[in-house]
Amino acid sequence: MGLTLSWLSIIILIPLAGLFxxxxxxxPEQFWNILSSRRTLNALRVSFGLAFAAASVNLxxxxxxxxxxxxxxxxxxxxxxxxxxxxxALPTAVAGxxxxxxxxxxxxLGAPLAALxxxxxxxxxxxxxxxxxxxxxxxxxxxxxxxxxLDPEIEEAAGSLGASRLxxxxxxxxxxxxxxxxxxxxxxxxxAVGEYGSVIFIAGNxxxxxxxxxxxxxxxxxxxRYADATxxxxxxxVVSFVTIFAVNRLQRWAQNRVPAR
Amino acid sequence: xxxxxxxxxxxxxxxxxxxxxxLKVDNGELVALLGxxxxxxxxxxxxxxxxxxxxxxxxxxxxxxxxxxxxxxRHVGFVFQHxxxxxxxxxxxxxxxxxxxxxxxxxxxxxxxxxxxxxxxxLVQLDWLADRYPGQLSGGQRQRIALARALAIEPRILLLDxxxxxxxxxxxxxxxxxxxxxxHEINVTSIFVTHDQEEALEVANRVVVMDKxxxxxxxxxNDVYDNPATAFVHGFIGESIVLPVDVADGxxxxxxxxxxxxxxxxxxxxxxxxxxxHDMLVGPPxxxxxxxxxxxxxxxxxxxxxxVALFGGETIEIDAPRDRELRTGDRVGLEPRxxxxxxx
Amino acid sequence: xTMQLTDAxxxxxxxxKARAHxxxxxxxxxxxxxxxxxxxxxxxxxxxxxxxxLPLVVVFAQAFSKGILAYLAALSEPEALAAIRLTLLVxxxxxxxxxxxxLVAAWAIAKFEFRGxxxxxxLIDLPFSVSPVISGLVFVLLFGAQGYFGSWLxxxxxxxxxxxxxxxxxxxxxxxxxxxxxxxxxxxxQGTQEEEAAISLGASGLQTFFRVTLPNIKWGVxxxxxxxxxxxxxxxxxxxVVSGHIRGETNTMPLLVEILYNEYQFVAAFAxxxxxxxxxxxxxxxxTVLERHLDEGHEPRDH
Numbered sequence: 001m002g003l004t005l006s007w008l009s010i011i012i013l014i015p016l017a018g019l020f021x022x023x024x025x026x027x028p029e030q031f032w033n034i035l036s037s038r039r040t041l042n043a044l045r046v047s048f049g050l051a052f053a054a055a056s057v058n059l060x061x062x063x064x065x066x067x068x069x070x071x072x073x074x075x076x077x078x079x080x081x082x083x084x085x086x087x088x089a090l091p092t093a094v095a096g097x098x099x100x101x102x103x104x105x106x107x108x109l110g111a112p113l114a115a116l117x118x119x120x121x122x123x124x125x126x127x128x129x130x131x132x133x134x135x136x137x138x139x140x141x142x143x144x145x146x147x148x149x150l151d152p153e154i155e156e157a158a159g160s161l162g163a164s165r166l167x168x169x170x171x172x173x174x175x176x177x178x179x180x181x182x183x184x185x186x187x188x189x190x191x192a193v194g195e196y197g198s199v200i201f202i203a204g205n206x207x208x209x210x211x212x213x214x215x216x217x218x219x220x221x222x223x224x225r226y227a228d229a230t231x232x233x234x235x236x237x238v239v240s241f242v243t244i245f246a247v248n249r250l251q252r253w254a255q256n257r258v259p260a261r
Numbered sequence: 262x263x264x265x266x267x268x269x270x271x272x273x274x275x276x277x278x279x280x281x282x283x284l285k286v287d288n289g290e291l292v293a294l295l296g297x298x299x300x301x302x303x304x305x306x307x308x309x310x311x312x313x314x315x316x317x318x319x320x321x322x323x324x325x326x327x328x329x330x331x332x333x334x335r336h337v338g339f340v341f342q343h344x345x346x347x348x349x350x351x352x353x354x355x356x357x358x359x360x361x362x363x364x365x366x367x368x369x370x371x372x373x374x375x376x377x378x379x380x381x382x383x384l385v386q387l388d389w390l391a392d393r394y395p396g397q398l399s400g401g402q403r404q405r406i407a408l409a410r411a412l413a414i415e416p417r418i419l420l421l422d423x424x425x426x427x428x429x430x431x432x433x434x435x436x437x438x439x440x441x442x443x444x445h446e447i448n449v450t451s452i453f454v455t456h457d458q459e460e461a462l463e464v465a466n467r468v469v470v471m472d473k474x475x476x477x478x479x480x481x482x483n484d485v486y487d488n489p490a491t492a493f494v495h496g497f498i499g500e501s502i503v504l505p506v507d508v509a510d511g512x513x514x515x516x517x518x519x520x521x522x523x524x525x526x527x528x529x530x531x532x533x534x535x536x537x538x539h540d541m542l543v544g545p546p547x548x549x550x551x552x553x554x555x556x557x558x559x560x561x562x563x564x565x566x567x568x569v570a571l572f573g574g575e576t577i578e579i580d581a582p583r584d585r586e587l588r589t590g591d592r593v594g595l596e597p598r599x600x601x602x603x604x605x
Numbered sequence: 606x607t608m609q610l611t612d613a614x615x616x617x618x619x620x621x622k623a624r625a626h627x628x629x630x631x632x633x634x635x636x637x638x639x640x641x642x643x644x645x646x647x648x649x650x651x652x653x654x655x656x657x658x659l660p661l662v663v664v665f666a667q668a669f670s671k672g673i674l675a676y677l678a679a680l681s682e683p684e685a686l687a688a689i690r691l692t693l694l695v696x697x698x699x700x701x702x703x704x705x706x707x708l709v710a711a712w713a714i715a716k717f718e719f720r721g722x723x724x725x726x727x728l729i730d731l732p733f734s735v736s737p738v739i740s741g742l743v744f745v746l747l748f749g750a751q752g753y754f755g756s757w758l759x760x761x762x763x764x765x766x767x768x769x770x771x772x773x774x775x776x777x778x779x780x781x782x783x784x785x786x787x788x789x790x791x792x793x794x795q796g797t798q799e800e801e802a803a804i805s806l807g808a809s810g811l812q813t814f815f816r817v818t819l820p821n822i823k824w825g826v827x828x829x830x831x832x833x834x835x836x837x838x839x840x841x842x843x844x845x846v847v848s849g850h851i852r853g854e855t856n857t858m859p860l861l862v863e864i865l866y867n868e869y870q871f872v873a874a875f876a877x878x879x880x881x882x883x884x885x886x887x888x889x890x891x892x893t894v895l896e897r898h899l900d901e902g903h904e905p906r907d908h
Contacts, residue, residue, distance in 0.1 A: 012728055015743035015778065018753055022746050061652050068649035072642060080650065082893060086657045089885035089892075091839025092737075093859035094878040097866050098660035101667055101875075108659065133656050153345035155635050156312050160332045160339040161359035161414055165637060171362070175349040194736025196842035197859070201866065214738035218846060221742065226751060233739045240734045244727070314630035329625035 051192035054131030062139025092197025122204030135188030179254030269318035280474035293465035338416030346395035421453035492603035549596030667875035679873035707784025715792030741846025767849030787829030
């Protein structure tokens with residue numbers, strides 16, 4: 001057990017402590033100046049804003065996918081069910097080059113979109129697309145088991161009390177799924193904010209426009225501006241801590257809301 | 262509201278859950294559907310509620326075709342076996358649900374809804390739990406909230422699926438009495454499903470005994486207990502002694518012993534004789550149709566339960582009053598005060 | 606008059622009644638109208654096809670776009686072979702380390718009660734929720750030229766950053782949770798009774814572990830190793846930060862994909878990428894099979 005704790009501290013705690021120690025070496029003004037520089041602010045805005053937008057799309061599309069997979073029988077259902085995990089398993093660099101070539105101006109999807117006047121690759125839309133790709137399993141895999149275990153009787157009860165199908169979905173099913181939906185949203189958001197590999201190829205990486213915060217960290221590192229890299233990292237780390245904390249609280253809230261029967 | 266069910270058939274694959282069921286329930290009745298699991302009683306209840314549809318047959322409420330309506334339009338209160346309370350809503354909101362989802366045109370205003378919910382919670386004597394969540398309630402309390410929720414829509418019919426099935430024995434007894442008096446108070450035509458004969462006999466005005474998708478007997482509690490129509494009913498309700506007998510040449514035989522029992526109207530062949538344990542009167546040897554030796558005696562309360570090895574080969578258990586103590590080794594004569602013989 | 610009569614009869618005809626019943630049954634409580642159903646299924650399939658299937662297909666299409674010979678040639682480049690070797694080496698190191706320590710961590714958490722347990726669980730999960738770039742950054746801050754151990758390392762002439770040890774370390778950090786996460790619920794569910802029984806029968810600690818504990822969790826171990834390996838071979842962000850991109854020396858397969866892609870050597874880039882995609886697909890299939898084994902293990906173990 002002592003071994004476990006020392007291993008954990010070597011591999012996890014010491015590196016993270018190092019990061020925070022580094023950031024403490026900065027004076028508050030320095031810290032503030034780094035964060036309030038236009039490029040940093042824009043990178044954070046791009047990362048957080050697009051991650052939230054992508055997670056929201058995942059929330060909606062993930063719910064639709066879960067509903068189709070759990071409630072309906074259609075040819076290929078099992079294959080599509082398995083395919084949901086691909087973004088988990090596919091190395092991010094591979095996803096990055098694949099999405100880029102798919103959405104590039106001459107790509108299979110990029111060409112028809114370009115004809116419509118929509119440019120995806122090398123624009124913020126590309127970042128958005130990559131973040132949607134990376135986040136979809138989080139929503140599906142958190143909501144799916146909850147919908148599967150949902151007691152069919154509560155829907156029958158709502159119907160026999162006179163609720164229309166829409167009322168049943170809005171007032172009974174969605175609230176029952178709410179903790180899982182929010183957890184999925186938070187996980188997809190956290191993953192998209194930190195995502196690097198699948199985003200940088202398609203992003204275009206234009207400072208202030210399509211540059212994500214993790215990339216800015218890498219750039220600052222390559223310029224040996226370690227202080228800048230550290231400050232940005234600390235901000236992102238704090239946000240992931242808050243997100244994990246929120247997810248844990250959500251789970252506890254969902255469990256407290258009642259033992260099954 | 263009268264309910265009429267005609268020739269209902271429902272198959273799940275090759276399994277016939279309902280195999281030609283006819284039933285008429287009068288206004289204000291409290292009817293029990295009694296049978297073992299797989300007898301089709303819950304399927305019948307769900308079809309009446311509009312949660313399932315039959316393959317063929319008819320269901321009508323007050324003469325109007327009910328099968329052309331969905332559960333939503335039927336105005337039937339349904340209490341689920343596991344209550345199916347909405348876990349994310351308070352008790353109050355659970356009961357109010359049916360009122361809140363009504364079309365805007367007929368929906369009551371907030372004050373009227375509150376008053377109605379309060380009234381229902383008073384009716385089930387749980388108004389003090391209004392702000393709790395279902396997860397914080399005991400089984401019996403959940404049961405009563407589920408009932409209040411079903412009553413909120415002023416149902417024309419109340420259907421209850423194994424209403425006491427998930428409760429422990431003591432709570433179950435209390436709730437039985439309560440359900441009877443509640444039915445008396447609200448007087449809505451009600452059907453409940455149970456596999457517990459005691460429950461059916463104690464609560465219902467009329468009992469419908471089902472087995473293998475068919476109705477075996479419909480009658481008052483006394484009727485089905487005292488005059489079982491079929492071997493199944495006799496075996497299922499009350500504790501019975503069952504003896505394999507042979508009817509031939511105007512006599513009933515147990516093994517090779519002829520029994521001094523009437524054979525009027527019996528068809529010849531292998532048959533089963535049913536007697537209630539307490540209907541076997543104990544006398545001195547030679548005093549009854551059966552004779553045997555007492556193997557073992559246990560007494561509890563007002564009765565003694567004796568195991569008697571009959572001459573003819575079978576061993577039976579009888580319940581005798583304690584006015585005459587039985588002992589192991591006693592030879593006794595047994596006369597069935599009341600019995601039935603069914604072919605097969 | 607007669608016309609009206611026949612109409613009335615037709616309305617009450619068994620067929621009309623049956624139609625009304627079927628219509629009511631179709632509007633049953635737990636289904637949506639067919640149009641809605643088809644719309645939902647189509648939306649799900651379309652979305653998954655565009656965002657998941659097509660990217661996967663495009664990898665292989667691009668890899669073979671100049672024919673199978675070009676594909677094979679790209680894979681037999683010395684650079685490619687070096688990257689494959691390094692990837693295998695790094696995966697072996699980090700899977701090995703995480704297997705041992707994941708087992709110990711899961712054991713400690715599942716079978717003992719101690720203070721700070723929740724904290725430990727959070728700690729184990731941490732690498733999942735930290736950006737891979739930050740995971741790389743922390744090692745640069747520790748071992749880099751200006752890092753806390755930087756000068757000490759230089760004095761002793763030990764190279765961690767921009768070398769294999771750094772890559773292995775960062776990969777181990779990023780893949781730390783997989784084995785422990787797979788085992789904790791499994792070991793918690795199995796409790797301590799069987800181990801206690803073994804010890805009461807005179808088995809030593811190690812015997813108990815190898816003869817009782819390990820057989821019970823073998824599928825879980827395999828599951829954790831599988832996912833850990835997939836992530837270790839595919840890790841990009843963290844490795845990219847610590848590797849220094851030295852050709853033929855510190856390039857793993859994902860890093861080589863990036864370099865080749867940025868040099869417009871698309872066939873070569875996608876050829877390497879196709880190997881990684883294949884790894885992902887095999888991992889998914891193996892995962893599905895293992896999940897079936899794990900589910901079987903959930904049958905009652907009361908006896």
